[in-house]
Amino acid sequence: MTHDTIRTGRPAAAQRSAISYTLNGEPVSCEVDARTLLVHHLREERNLTGTHIGCDTSQCGACAVHLDGRAVKSCTVLAVQVDGREVTTIEAVRGQGPDDLHPVQEALQSKHGLQCGFCTPGMVMTALELLDTDQALTPEQVQHGLVGNICRCTGYQNIVDALVELSASESGGTR
Amino acid sequence: MTSGAQVAQEPATSTEYVGVSVPRREDFRFLTGTGTFSEDITLSGMLYASVVRSTLAHADIVSIATDAARIQPGVVAVFTAADFGDDEMGTIPTDWELPIMDGIPARYPLARETVKYVGEAVAVVVAETRVQADDAAYFVDVEYAERPAVVDAELATRDGAPLVHDQYERNTSYVWHLGTGDWDSMAAAADHTVDVRLVNQRVHASSLEARVSIADYQVGTGILTLYLGTQNVHVVRRNLSIAIGIPENRIRVVTPAVGGAFGSKLCLYPEDVIVSAASRRLRRPIRWAETRAEHFTGTSGGRDHIEQVSLAADKEGKIQALKVTTYANLGAYVSGMGAGIPVVSGMVYPGVYDIPVADVDIHGVYTNTSTTETYRGAGRPEAAYLIERAVDELAAKAGIDRVELRRRNFIQPHQFPYSNATGMTYDSGDYEKALDKALEMIGWDDRVAEQAAARAEGRIVGLGLSVYTEFCGFGDSFQLQLVGFDRATWEQSVITVTRTGSVIVQVGIDAAGQGHETSIAQIVATELGLDIDDVEVLQGDTDVVHFGTGTFNSRSMSSAGTSAALAARKILAKATRLAAHMLDVETDDVVYRDGVFSSGPQPEGRQVTFEEVAVEAWRGVDLPEGMEPTLKEIAVFDPPNFTSPFGVHVAAVEIDPDTGAVRIDRYVAVDDCGNQINPQIVTGQIHGGVAQGIGQALYEELAWDEEGQPMSTSFMQYPVLRAHHMPRLETGHTVTPSPVNPLGVKGVGESGAIGSQPAVVNAVMDAVRHLGVDNLDMPLTPAKVWTALQEASR
Numbered sequence: 001m002t003h004d005t006i007r008t009g010r011p012a013a014a015q016r017s018a019i020s021y022t023l024n025g026e027p028v029s030c031e032v033d034a035r036t037l038l039v040h041h042l043r044e045e046r047n048l049t050g051t052h053i054g055c056d057t058s059q060c061g062a063c064a065v066h067l068d069g070r071a072v073k074s075c076t077v078l079a080v081q082v083d084g085r086e087v088t089t090i091e092a093v094r095g096q097g098p099d100d101l102h103p104v105q106e107a108l109q110s111k112h113g114l115q116c117g118f119c120t121p122g123m124v125m126t127a128l129e130l131l132d133t134d135q136a137l138t139p140e141q142v143q144h145g146l147v148g149n150i151c152r153c154t155g156y157q158n159i160v161d162a163l164v165e166l167s168a169s170e171s172g173g174t175r
Numbered sequence: 176m177t178s179g180a181q182v183a184q185e186p187a188t189s190t191e192y193v194g195v196s197v198p199r200r201e202d203f204r205f206l207t208g209t210g211t212f213s214e215d216i217t218l219s220g221m222l223y224a225s226v227v228r229s230t231l232a233h234a235d236i237v238s239i240a241t242d243a244a245r246i247q248p249g250v251v252a253v254f255t256a257a258d259f260g261d262d263e264m265g266t267i268p269t270d271w272e273l274p275i276m277d278g279i280p281a282r283y284p285l286a287r288e289t290v291k292y293v294g295e296a297v298a299v300v301v302a303e304t305r306v307q308a309d310d311a312a313y314f315v316d317v318e319y320a321e322r323p324a325v326v327d328a329e330l331a332t333r334d335g336a337p338l339v340h341d342q343y344e345r346n347t348s349y350v351w352h353l354g355t356g357d358w359d360s361m362a363a364a365a366d367h368t369v370d371v372r373l374v375n376q377r378v379h380a381s382s383l384e385a386r387v388s389i390a391d392y393q394v395g396t397g398i399l400t401l402y403l404g405t406q407n408v409h410v411v412r413r414n415l416s417i418a419i420g421i422p423e424n425r426i427r428v429v430t431p432a433v434g435g436a437f438g439s440k441l442c443l444y445p446e447d448v449i450v451s452a453a454s455r456r457l458r459r460p461i462r463w464a465e466t467r468a469e470h471f472t473g474t475s476g477g478r479d480h481i482e483q484v485s486l487a488a489d490k491e492g493k494i495q496a497l498k499v500t501t502y503a504n505l506g507a508y509v510s511g512m513g514a515g516i517p518v519v520s521g522m523v524y525p526g527v528y529d530i531p532v533a534d535v536d537i538h539g540v541y542t543n544t545s546t547t548e549t550y551r552g553a554g555r556p557e558a559a560y561l562i563e564r565a566v567d568e569l570a571a572k573a574g575i576d577r578v579e580l581r582r583r584n585f586i587q588p589h590q591f592p593y594s595n596a597t598g599m600t601y602d603s604g605d606y607e608k609a610l611d612k613a614l615e616m617i618g619w620d621d622r623v624a625e626q627a628a629a630r631a632e633g634r635i636v637g638l639g640l641s642v643y644t645e646f647c648g649f650g651d652s653f654q655l656q657l658v659g660f661d662r663a664t665w666e667q668s669v670i671t672v673t674r675t676g677s678v679i680v681q682v683g684i685d686a687a688g689q690g691h692e693t694s695i696a697q698i699v700a701t702e703l704g705l706d707i708d709d710v711e712v713l714q715g716d717t718d719v720v721h722f723g724t725g726t727f728n729s730r731s732m733s734s735a736g737t738s739a740a741l742a743a744r745k746i747l748a749k750a751t752r753l754a755a756h757m758l759d760v761e762t763d764d765v766v767y768r769d770g771v772f773s774s775g776p777q778p779e780g781r782q783v784t785f786e787e788v789a790v791e792a793w794r795g796v797d798l799p800e801g802m803e804p805t806l807k808e809i810a811v812f813d814p815p816n817f818t819s820p821f822g823v824h825v826a827a828v829e830i831d832p833d834t835g836a837v838r839i840d841r842y843v844a845v846d847d848c849g850n851q852i853n854p855q856i857v858t859g860q861i862h863g864g865v866a867q868g869i870g871q872a873l874y875e876e877l878a879w880d881e882e883g884q885p886m887s888t889s890f891m892q893y894p895v896l897r898a899h900h901m902p903r904l905e906t907g908h909t910v911t912p913s914p915v916n917p918l919g920v921k922g923v924g925e926s927g928a929i930g931s932q933p934a935v936v937n938a939v940m941d942a943v944r945h946l947g948v949d950n951l952d953m954p955l956t957p958a959k960v961w962t963a964l965q966e967a968s969r
Binding site: 036051054085091110112118158 | 207208855
């Protein structure tokens with residue numbers, strides 16, 4: 001193994017590009033390096049540190065955000081790619097008031113679906129998409145829906161239970 | 176033990192928080208992305224570090240050319256070991272040097288003459304941005320002269336094996352003997368003996384947050400602040416002080432939210448020292464954030480034991496003696512508590528069984544791999560796996576039912592405190608009770624009948640169980656220091672009651688997701704009879720909490736929880752005395768409940784509130800004779816012994832004959848951690864521990880090839896469990912309070928990872944043994960199981 005394989009980042013001339021996009025409902029116009037990943041842009045340039053980096057290789061889902069309403073791993077998206085699009089991060093996920101939790105967040109808390117909390121923002125963003133259905137989800141559907149999100153603390157069961165229960169209540173119990 | 180004054184006979188509160196699943200106060204920040212983890216911290220003028228690492232497992236460093244890197248855009252400095260003297264960047268201390276070790280090999284944060292594992296730091300590039308630092312690191316050119324490497328701990332002990340450290344004549348750092356009695360005569364007289372060779376592979380905690388260090392040296396004050404995710408700010412402060420030569424009172428260590436640790440964030444790491452020394456030199460803050468690949472290659476893993484196990488038993492299956500030879504891989508250096516873990520593992524090799532004779536040799540061995548250290552269970556998973564695998568083999572060979580065999584050998588409840596043959600004292604236990612509960616939960620007899628029917632259809636099914644005990648809450652200090660343990664065993668809490676009656680608790684532990692803020696608040700609010708929201712718990716900053724021992728060995732409730740309770744009792748004793756003075760009655764006549772002191776049984780008596788007493792204590796004008804102003808107390812609890820959690824795990828598995836894939840159909844865990852502070856958190860800890868244990872049993876292995884090149888550098892090669900891999904966990908508990916602390920708690924953070932591997936592997940072995948497979952080593956990957964089945968059927 002050379003150290004090329006044990007580090008992220010690749011030498012490249014810094015090429016700047018202007019982008020305009022919607023971030024958590026607000027317009028943003030800025031310049032970014034051509035090679036800057038969305039996750040680095042959000043964390044380092046927009047100071048939105050709720051989106052986390054867990055693996056560098058698009059396997060853990062800690063960096064999940066919504067791009068035009070779909071959950072994506074923001075380490076697989078270049079910042080320049082969000083030009084003209086809509087990005088939503090965990091910082092915009094709330095209940096009615098600023099101190100209120102979204103039902104997905106409430107469900108995770110009540111079932112103890114988080115411990116260290118590092119995977120949690122990515123889990124929430126993925127779960128929001130997963131629950132965007134009229135159908136009540138089965139445990140198996142939720143388990144497979146979370147296949148791209150690693151949690152090292154909870155063993156997943158409480159997360160799955162939280163989402164299954166929430167899904168059942170939101171769909172009126174139809175399956 | 177520090178004894179707290181017993182103030183009230185009646186509980187101080189009608190709202191009992193202890194034993195209740197109080198929602199975690201930590202959750203809001205994490206659910207909303209507002210929890211601050213180390214890498215979320217940005218300091219003014221901050222620089223970024225990228226570490227250049229060894230690409231060879233063993234080599235002499237011929238030269239390091241840094242000129243090309245220095246001229247890259249944004250680069251502020253490039254440092255190698257040659258840039259720092261011992262006074263600026265000395266060796267990294269360990270926390271456990273066994274007295275029989277011939278010293279420990281010097282581990283410099285940046286390698287000097289040689290590198291000894293792939294991933295060892297050789298240079299650091301500091302630049303204005305992370306990207307610039309990473310880019311420039313490619314221009315650091317290290318010339319190596321390669322040397323032969325050794326990876327396997329047993330092979331490393333053979334004659335002619337490459338030497339990891341030139342100054343030693345062999346790679347064996349120590350051979351520690353445990354046990355008493357004569358194995359040979361017991362074995363000669365035995366009706367049954369079994370011999371099993373087990374490999375407990377290297378695994379990696381791989382918390383989802385990798386490591387991050389931010390050093391901020393302030394030249395005006397001479398104070399160095401280090402922000403990092405650690406389980407243990409005070410040990411980091413001490414060891415950093417030794418390594419870098421800044422006195423402890425001018426080092427501040429802060430751990431914000433920690434994204435999982437599981438033992439891997441317990442020691443001082445090279446990068447912590449590197450950024451500290453570089454920040455001191457450059458007089459600017461520097462952040463280093465580990466990549467996942469660096470995490471797998473540089474952050475300590477756990478286990479990596481090769482064990483030869485023998486049992487001798489009489490006709491009824493009563494085990495007379497245990498013999499074990501263990502080769503424990505220390506890695507290239509001694510990290511933190513790494514040297515001691517194999518030894519304390521040996522101290523629980525007899526497990527839950529009353530075995531009179533033990534003959535155990537533990538070989539601690541250097542290899543050209545990254546270091547091993549504490550990882551969830553740290554020695555007890557190895558021990559439970561060893562004895563539970565061996566007991567199943569004995570049952571199979573002797574033709575005795577494995578449940579019955581275990582019952583015949585259990586240490587009985589009346590034998591506690593029980594000293595086993597390898598020198599460990601268990602505080603309390605009732606293994607039959609937990610076993611009966613687990614068997615009932617899974618419906619053992621029905622499952623056995625189902626299994627027979629399934630096998631008749633040609634399906635490959637198995638049932639497995641493990642009964643474990645372990646040790647938590649490190650103590651006593653005297654015994655441990657005799658074996659070279661160089662950490663404290665006590666824990667401290669300081670409680671301050673403010674002018675307005677709110678309560679601040681400073682505890683010397685550092686949470687990484689366990690919910691300590693909630694649990695400690697539950698304990699203190701219950702002791703003080705206050706609303707839990709009136710209690711704030713602070714940890715993880717050496718300027719806020721001046722002393723502490725940290726979070727490891729599932730000790731936070733038994734040690735910090737106890738010290739918090741004792742400090743609260745001191746507060747209440749003083750407040751009661753002051754209340755008596757205010758009410759003009761004798762202290763013994765004061766009744767306290769729910770924040771109100773009364774001059775007699777409530778509600779008839781005159782009353783003062785806790786807050787009014789706090790005000791009076793703060794004013795300090797009219798106090799009882801000799802009383803100092805303020806309500807502020809410290810309690811330090813030093814446990815007189817370890818606690819001994821125990822439990823029974825049962826797994827039912829089916830193997831796909833076409834692929835060898837193992838599916839867990841049922842999983843029951845009955846765990847006894849003594850009294851529970853927060854049952855929901857307790858069960859959550861079991862879930863997480865079992866998940867990591869199943870991960871080790873079926874999927875995970877941190878591997879190197881023969882040349883010492885790492886083969887597991889991402890989540891692709893190191894497959895941690897994902898949601899769909901998890902069976903439904905059916906959890907139950909028995910409650911056997913610990914006698915060694917006043918809360919009666921034992922600890923639960925690691926139990927799940929201890930009971931699970933043997934249960935799963937025993938289930939798989941049960942499925943395949945009758946097909947001719949006589950041994951399997953973890954991880955039981957489909958390829959491994961399928962191959963074994965093919966070979967057995969030939």
